[in-house]
Amino acid sequence: MTAKILSILEVELTPQSKTMLLSTLKNLLFFLIFLISPIITTQDYHPLNPLTPSELIQVQTIVKNHFSSPYHSVSFHYVGLDEPEKSIILLWQSNLDHTPPRRAFVIARFDQKSHELIVDLLTNSIVLDRVYDGHGYPIQNFQEEKAASELAYSYAPFIASIMRRRLKLEEVLCMSFTVGWFGEETSRRIVRVMCYYLDGTVNFYMRPIEGITVTVDLDEMKIIGYRDRIMVPVPKSDGTEYRGSMQSAPPDSTLKGSASLEPSFKLEGHVLRWEDWVLHLSFDMRAGLIISLASIYDPEKNEYRRVLYRGFISELFVPYMDLTEEWYYRTFFDAGENGFGLCAVPLVPLKDCPENAVFMDGYFTSQDGTPGYIPNVFCIFERQAGNVMWRHTELGIPGQMVTEVRPETTLVVRMVSTVGNYDYIVDWEFKQTGTIKVTVGMTGLLEVRGSMYTHKDQIQEEVYGTILAENTIGAHHDHFLIFSLDLDVDGDANSFVKSNLETSRVNGDISPRKSYWRVSSETAKTESDARIQLGSGATELLVVNPNKKTKVGNHVGYRLFPGSAARPLLSDDEYAQIRGAFTKYNVWVTPYNKTEKWAGGLYADQSRGDDNLASWSLRNRDIENKDIVLWYTVGFHHVPCQEDFPVMPTLTESFELRPTNFFEHNPMLIERQHKEIISPAKYNVSSQ
Template sequence: MTTTQNLSNSASLHQVQHPLEPLTAVEVQAAVAIVRSEYPVGEQFRFPCVTLHEPPKAMVLNFQPGDAFEREAFLILLDNTTGATYEAIVSLTQTKVLSWQPIPGVQPNIMADELAECEAAVKAHPEFQAVLAKRGITDLDLVVVDPWAIGNFGFADEVGMRLSRCLCYLRSRPDGNFYARPIDGVVPVVDLNQMQVVRIEDMGVVPVPPEPSEYAARFMPSLRPDIKPLHITQPQGPSFEVEGHFVRWQKWQFRIGFTPREGLVLYTVGYEDQGRVRPILYRASMAEMVVPYGDPRPQHFRKNAFDLGEHGVGMLANSLKLGCDCLGEIRYFDGVLTNSRGEVAITENAVCMHEEDYGILWKHTDWRLDEVEVRRSRRLVVSFIATVDNYEYGFFWYFYQDGTIQYEVKLTGILLCAALVDYPKYGTVVAPELNALNHQHFFCMRLDFDLDGTANSVYEVNTAAEPPGPDNPYGNAFYAESTLLKTEQAAQRIVDPLKARYWKVVNPNQHNRLGQPVGFKLVPGENVLPFAHPDAPILKRAGFMTKHLWVTPYSPLERYPTGNYPNQHPGGEGLPQWTQANRSIENTDLVVWYMFGHHHIPRPEDFPIMPVAYAGFLLKPVGFFDANPALDVPLQADINQSSSGETSQTCH
């Protein structure tokens, strides 16, 4: 549940123990109030973003408990009257605005309040009502207007305007699944600054698909009766410890952050090894998510969603429910945000953290001694879920006892569909007269590595077959070949599973006991490249999709692969622009950007609601430890016995 809080202006700021703690509700309210007190920010202003202005990296790395530090907020403001965008930095410590800067020629992300106001404006417009009546639709209560970002396709009459292009649907009943019944051929375009309809695009009457295609339990004639209860209990509580947003678990430690644009952010990820905490990642987050659709017809060619840059998945995060989204002994973290008017809005239980059993961690049977050693794997799960129009995305970080980190996106929700009209070349028929459109999902991760320090390098590792000859007389030999990626352009790479390709981040200045540089490897999972033509507008705006790996030297200003303001931007900014400088990335503080894609040619089985699909990658230690770091994980039987006091069957 998202709640809006009216907090007392006289409330004192909470004492914050670490510079990376997210803004509290009191701090958010104070930041907005300070800006309003120093600048003429009236009711015509919206607040697309109010979040922590992260302190300099060097300061955080040198921070010691008890050190004094400045507390700052970063704000984006939009003046609906003039269309002007501003950025502000506020010192909460000094209670004053440190900087106020106009940002010309940009459009901030679309806010939830704008979506609701846009729908109301469209439904009240006489021309919209007339085009619906022409289609025999008179009950506006059953009509749903779903505003989308309009993108940028070079149309001169759209320059400088803040626009939304709306998709329309018709419920079969007031609580029905409207995504199953698109009203194709009707596209309202709205000026979001004035909240006025600019035009109604009427492309001709198209029959609304007839079936309601419901999925909620209340519509099912019966549910399976044969599923027995499954209880997950931890009688002594979970194994993790939490102080504010600082987490310790099984030698892991990190900090949790949450931003309106990225949602969940992890900071200062490290692993305790031989009595010291070794840094791995300074900051890790999803930096952009783009969903291009593959239907070229006038109704559909503009469907290219930038879900972070145009909307913000943090703003769209769900309030998670025990036993539904998360199972077990759960620790929740709230998301402290604002609505578009700068009022504090808290998404309760935005982030979920819990432990899971994950099968066998390691095992060996010595049959000569009749001895078995086996350990069960446990992983820590940190996740949040966002509803982005028709789709749900679950974003999951997993931490394992052997030092592995996994990132996984779980995709579910409802397919974006169109009325069939003709043969569905660019989609799949999933119900009578209903065509689910072909599309792809691309996710770009920003991984600021600090492996045992900030000076790191990246290698590409390919496996090669040794040619037959005196050194390989039977033709069975193969080896791993590492190539140092020295510059930004050399590091623009594509996956190649036929070479077992992976990328390895190392600290060339630190070595394990075997003399190998300490490192972590990035192991690709499912992946794909875009099928859009190289000259297509979507690839101008989201050029990061053309490569799976990018590496840049660290810069606090380079945060998003499509630039700071991709909404309605013509493109060219972000990673393609930065890497033209071809800066050195050898033995320096660097950022790894990994892009992975999920390719979706829909199936009938994906409708009316889609079973979860998975995409992601692994970060695995390679030479980072001297040996298997999970050797000291106790037997499950010993854990159970210490918990209950009862003797259980041994595993050795």
């Protein structure tokens, strides 16, 4: 991304009336979608469930009372579950009498200060109120972004700039952009407002009004800087349309169910059970989709075994490569500045997800503490993509032809977050063989720069991008998505093992061969041993449980099969790169620490790099036989091309976590016993 706008998904939800929610929704475009999507009860208790609307209202009431003042109003920037410690969750899982606490973590601004609050929902009280005095600011909420954008419309110099360009003010659409940090000594909480021209298109991102910079102080909500530097043509609206309804022969393709229409998975509240997998799904306004407590049933051991305690997208770093005044600062952190969950969009049945999909809703908090609502924020579906789980044809046995083929069916949990112009499609896919595959699809609209050029031959200067259409430059940029993967392979205490495949020379006459490769495995002792720059080198990365072995003596483990190995091309001393230093290595491992959740820092907006994964890791803590967290970054460098205009074909990257000596054999060949499954208490009950 980029910018964010007041979500029309936000609705007023008061404790008095849940029916008001529905009546407000009636006017919204997606109401019908909501009605036809399966209704899921979200009441089943689980200590990792996201806060419910009534809990969000409870938080609002408690925090507003706490900050009651005639002079200032409190502004909410983050409200989410204050997750209980892992030990407490695991204790509860084995014995449901140990009910964990139920608390909210809140970041609110009051009197120009960021407050961190912990609200206890059982005792109805605030148990912590700490003022944050470090660098950086919390997620910007939709309301302040909208208010900042709207300042421009009545600002005389801005109106004059629009007139000078002979544009119609009523067709101008402004948005606010986070500004990063470029070495300033002191900081104010500011945004830049950039404007676009509608006038005949909905694809306003293709029609930037270049040359104008409006700087707004968010706390004072006033314009504190203005410059109109250059005039270039607004690109034409021709060829920017992407709506099927505006085409003479609109496409009517829809997604058919690709597996059984009767879902073979079960949702009990937020607990999802499919084939041998059981896991918990949650929505968070910063992270979006969070997968927790994923365990897989081992038919040979006849018990559930732990795999992934928690997995989510911790941060997205999207730096642009344009040095001009209106562009240089665009070095966005889409989760920490804008809220990757906050920007999630309702999934469209039969389009975003096939007909066998089941949907879940998500709730977030608006500026004044009121809950907002995103229907269909996740979809869950069984997928048969026509792939083969395993196969073999045996022609070697006289008189027999043996052919055994197992088609692959997988389960997908999907979320789409549209951070301004870019749409990120995030799939967590679970396979029967124990593999977890994560895929990120990138589509949506490019961030383009208006330009005087209509043909490449005219361009003599550096334009920092590709000419896509007349007057339209697609700016070079990167996307780095960092995943936090708290693997708990058969328990908390895990180690990170690098298995290097090393060329070995053959000495003497032991073989006609001169060389071969062998595996040299190395267990990372401290964090510095586990910082990995992926390349062409042959290294296998595993998280193993050093306390558990298979029958023939291999350590049980899960292996990371990375996809992209892209790394930043910014210099290490570049301010944006200091802030996004988690991209310096593709892989990091840290000891589990409840507070180390956001790889770009808790306060990512205008952060200075003093609180992020790279800075935490400097402590170089022990990570051997500990509860560890694996961090992996999926990266893309994007040189736009004309096919990306006016809307981008999806580009995907994926990675896998594959069981590696975790099972005794291929688990899909182990015969199922009488399914008296030994599992944590929670997974034995159908509902509480």
